[in-house]
Amino acid sequence: MSDAALAAPDTTQAADQSPAIKARGMSKQFGELRAVDDVDLTVPRACVYGFLGPNGSGKSTTIRMLCGLLTPSAGEIEVLGLKIPEQAEALRRRIGYMTQKFSLFEDLTVRENLEFLAAVQDIPKAKARQRIDELVEQYHFADRQKQLAGTMSGGQKQRLALAGAVIHGPELLFLDEPTSAVDPESRRDFWEKLFELADAGTTLLVSTHYMDEAERCHRLAILDQGKLVADGTPAELTGALADRAIEVRAA
Ligand SMILES: Nc1ncnc2c1ncn2[C@@H]1O[C@H](COP(=O)(O)OP(=O)(O)OP(=O)(O)O)[C@@H](O)[C@H]1O
Numbered sequence: 001m002s003d004a005a006l007a008a009p010d011t012t013q014a015a016d017q018s019p020a021i022k023a024r025g026m027s028k029q030f031g032e033l034r035a036v037d038d039v040d041l042t043v044p045r046a047c048v049y050g051f052l053g054p055n056g057s058g059k060s061t062t063i064r065m066l067c068g069l070l071t072p073s074a075g076e077i078e079v080l081g082l083k084i085p086e087q088a089e090a091l092r093r094r095i096g097y098m099t100q101k102f103s104l105f106e107d108l109t110v111r112e113n114l115e116f117l118a119a120v121q122d123i124p125k126a127k128a129r130q131r132i133d134e135l136v137e138q139y140h141f142a143d144r145q146k147q148l149a150g151t152m153s154g155g156q157k158q159r160l161a162l163a164g165a166v167i168h169g170p171e172l173l174f175l176d177e178p179t180s181a182v183d184p185e186s187r188r189d190f191w192e193k194l195f196e197l198a199d200a201g202t203t204l205l206v207s208t209h210y211m212d213e214a215e216r217c218h219r220l221a222i223l224d225q226g227k228l229v230a231d232g233t234p235a236e237l238t239g240a241l242a243d244r245a246i247e248v249r250a251a
């Protein structure tokens with residue numbers, strides 16, 4: 001892998017104004033269930049794009065289709081200029097994917113986990129050492145490099161998972177409820193890192209249940225029962241509600 005591929009995304013690519021993700025009529029059928037129903041999505045580059053919706057609304061299914069991990073039943077998808085799922089293999093090296101479930105090895109140390117991920121990404125040894133040193137510093141693991149990943153707190157584990165997901169310098173990062181098992185302060189720290197990545201040119205698509213996280217996104221899409229029910233900036237979406245009185249009665 002070249003040096004450029006490991007650094008922050010190439011500015012010639014950042015200058016590319018075409019959206020990072022463009023999907024039209026994206027659908028996924030599981031037997032009788034239409035888990036994702038005719039979704040159109042446009043995600044601009046270098047932004048934090050939020051994905052909000054209740055349990056079972058199709059967030060994870062959508063993300064898996066966009067990554068090329070799941071074949072859509074219908075629709076056209078273009079991610080970083082590649083046709084998905086046809087060109088999913090070429091996409092794989094340019095994206096990162098992180099889920100709520102801690103997917104690293106609990107019985108490897110912090111550094112060993114990063115070394116393993118660097119090897120999976122075919123990063124040459126010397127280059128990997130340099131990149132891991134950089135990540136250990138940026139993600140505040142300097143005094144925990146030898147700690148077993150399984151012994152860390154939920155927040156630390158997700159921070160490590162994020163460092164691992166960006167080890168190859170992906171242009172686009174998919175995060176599926178990355179903070180659902182994390183306390184509020186760690187969630188704030190985690191989101192700081194997401195905005196740093198976006199500032200450096202990375203595009204982030206992040207699903208969440210938390211309204212406070214959704215409000216911080218540059219743009220948002222809201223899914224309900226597989227359908228895209230709203231999208232826009234948080235200000236546009238809350239503005240659309242401004243003239244409506246909502247009364248909630250409870251026992
Ligand atoms: N492989 C599968 N086979 C059958 N049904 C599935 C499959 N994957 C997801 N589903 C169904 O599709 C619907 C959408 O699921 P999905 O996991 O995408 O929702 P979600 O918005 O990510 O929910 P959550 O917030 O709970 O993670 C659900 O009803 C789920 O049961």
Ligand SMILES: [Mg+2]
Pocket residue numbers: 059060061176
């Ligand atoms: Mg999900």
